[in-house]
Amino acid sequence: MSTLTIRRLSAIALSELAGDAPQESFSFTDDHRASLMARFRATGTTEHRKLDAWTVESSGAASSAFRWSPTNARRSLGTPALRLVTSGRARHVTEAVTLCVEDHVVRAASGRARPGSLSYWLTNLSDVQRAVVIADTVTWATGLLDVMEPVTYDWTMAETDAYYDVATARVSLRGRRDLCITTELTQRVILRFRGGSPTRSAGMGLRADLVMDGLSRPDGQTAQRFIGVWPDAGLILSIDGNVENARAGARSLVRTAMMRGHLAQHIAA
């Protein structure tokens, strides 16, 4: 069943959701990948489309050109900062975030950052602006830690997001994932932290993230459970990594690619 579970946010609820996740999960085979490629190709456009859960939730609406801001930098800085805290390499979140920012600045100063990158952007900020970025990131990361520390299972911050390019279809997928819980019985329960409150299409976004995470793995195996956490609203939404959710997620991605294609044609016309 493609059931969406909604719970109030608490460590107990998260632990229960991780603990009773199904042991089996759906795996994408080569046939599935080929079928998905054919469907993306059939959307009929040569425009390169970048899709993620947000584009799925907003029905393929065109997004404005990406620009770094304190809000979108906090996840990129907060994730490695939390890795420093949880591994004991930083004493507290503020120190970890400051270290991460300094690391980016050093990278840019030594010519190892491309224009448009986070390092490049941070380097060109004033001390005051950098302090705003640090304050925003500390708030995001501390909120995440506050939710996760009492969870009774082992968890680790995700190393990267899930990326998958659909061969010959000019479609790039990016699935966001913030951390992974591992339990004795299940292998992978993935969590995503989001701001604000869940919209009516939040379930579609979660299913799209589940699919992109599975596709990005060589064995094609989806997570046993995918959990969206909205700390601002104190809510958790979760879906299982079963065939129904994988199918629904894949369909929504293809539909979004189609809408994006129509939008591009409309703009070109």
Added chain:
Amino acid sequence: MSSATMTAEPRITDILRGNRDNRPAANRAAAGHYRQLIEGALENLTTRASTLGPLVIRAHHLDPVPVVHIGPAFPLAQLRGALISELLRLLSTGQSVRRPFEDAREAWAFSHPHSPLHRTLEECDADDLARVATDVTAHAVTLIKALGPVNPHWQPRTDVSVVQHLRGGDIVVRDRLDLVLGSSREAVASEALFDVTTSPLSSRSDAVLRYHALMETLRTGVVPLRVVALSTATGDRVQYEVDDALLARAVSELQTAIITEWNRP
């Protein structure tokens, strides 16, 4: 509901943390009860036209009689409040503030590039700007003197957003907390909320503090330890220990605000 109003001396961070040995056990059972109380009062609301969208409630709706803001000073007062909140964010990360107005203005413009208050600032002539600058600096001096150092081990979070959906999403209750210290996951109540205002303290600021406490209770599911407000206009501060009486009053005030706004023509 115990309270104490003071005029000076103890630093805000000392008040927020208090004596660690005297903290009550974390109350994780109350949030559901208060949510039920709020929802219960909303059951009999009449149906509202769906075209109106959800009713959005914020702290300023707690005013029993809405204040009509007339005159050119109001946007500038709003701007002053926004700039002081921004300074609090800088101070909470350990950033030293040497030029309060310039630093606050830069931080605010950076984090709120689309605020309508930019226009207010652009429309200021040299005299207006000098007046705002000295005003903000005076408030900043009060804040810096009163606040005290924010230890990063206290897990400071600034500008924390809270949003709660009631009556199946017909009503959205929003809040922003200037500064939150401590954690909701400890065995004893440890979260302390701080609100900075550039207006003198009044019964309205008390209601706002209660609102903050209730919203954080609903968000985390744990009752916070205490709420503290500082007026940078007068240097006065007020603190409340968060208990059942305070939260019950906050529920009643929120219900009144929702019903008033719901029935507003």
